[in-house]
Amino acid sequence: MLSKARIKYLNALRLLKYRQEEGLFIAEGVKLINEALKSSFDVLEIFATREWIEAGYIPAGRYLVDVNEISEDELGKITALSTPNQVLAVIRQPQSQPAPPAAGEWVIALDQIRDPGNLGTMIRTADWFGIDRIVASKGSVELWNPKVVQASMGSVFRMPFHTVNLTDYLAENRKTVPVFGTLLEGEMLGSGPLGKQGIVIIGNESHGISAEVMPFITSRITIPAARQGRGDTAESLNASIAMSILCYEIRRQNPSGKA
């Protein structure tokens, strides 16, 4: 049985202000909660239907979980999904670690990514391709936004992610690793080797790479398009599409498990 106060509290966690105050976030659905329970994240409270509880998803050794059985109706009052899916959890935001230096790694650096669905998709895609970590500028959408968490399909529980002062981060790391920027003019992606490590900057959905980040690019690259022979084409690619193509090319050139 869910009190009105509890419903209000859970819904408040959809707002950045309350998430920051509480240091918590919400995830929903059978698949996502399975990923959370397998991860090292602190899952504090679970609200689930009898169906979910009886299915026995909670691994042995997960002692900290407080499980509340609720009805479908009650789930309807706390879900943000159009099709609620059995379970919702309150999870502790891990302490944000300082981003380690990028030497020997492939890092995706997000410059003012604003769309939560885009960010979630980027985290899922970087996870698929085994990118070592993601760093995001302070102006990017918050990682614990429910739409980011859901769109990541659980990859948010695996992917190392750090919010950084991006220009400081690039200033520090460009001494040791190449910094790639995708621009309309540059070396054609796929025409030569990218190397064994690097930082790849992905710019804002509307404005691309910001003016203060631009000077840190050491390698300008272009995604091949069909500009000849059929007149105009699309002027640009979606930010998460551009990122995925770069991740694919990194993985294609570095096919071992470690990128």
Next chain:
Amino acid sequence: MLSKARIKYLNALRLLKYRQEEGLFIAEGVKLINEALKSSFDVLEIFATREWIEAGYIPAGRYLVDVNEISEDELGKITALSTPNQVLAVIRQPQSQPAPPAAGEWVIALDQIRDPGNLGTMIRTADWFGIDRIVASKGSVELWNPKVVQASMGSVFRMPFHTVNLTDYLAENRKTVPVFGTLLEGEMLGSGPLGKQGIVIIGNESHGISAEVMPFITSRITIPAARQGRGDTAESLNASIAMSILCYEIRRQNPSGKA
């Protein structure tokens, strides 16, 4: 001055039923309407603020356009955008042509794509890479859905697109061109030549390639992932991400203007 009846009519065109009855659709915003006006589509009516009208976006020779000056307030009553952008147009749906055979072309075949944002992004991406055409199964989201039109960023006015009986289309064309399907097991994408033409099937967001389409695949391919060395990774890629990576690899292997 917009009458109540006119506002109702324009809002009704956001619904599939009325779009089909009228054979019309709606597009919005300065960039998208510029693309529409440059295209061969019949732009029947424009509703725009004085700012847009005075900017002179309508090309010489575009005689069929009926331009209605409206206020920002009135635009707010007919827009579907959270940030209305000066102009909205009613455009005629082109007659759907029968899909020509695929010989000599690269074709993306969409199998039950349901998310309008995904479809719009796919059209934009296919346009960027110079894919020759898109065919979509009858169960896919409708092309003239406002979210598809907006997410395509104008590529909907350029990209040849046909709704087809997908199994019939594949049965006909697999005799002459390879039919690629992206699966979790298959030849690693990027490890060998794809050839000069083909059909690439992209499956549904949740369920992948459908059972009735599966037998038509002649080349099973896999997008390389980082499965070793770091435990679990994402189980799958978003459908539009998978499509974009295939388009990139096609273009990388066929760098001339014509894919």
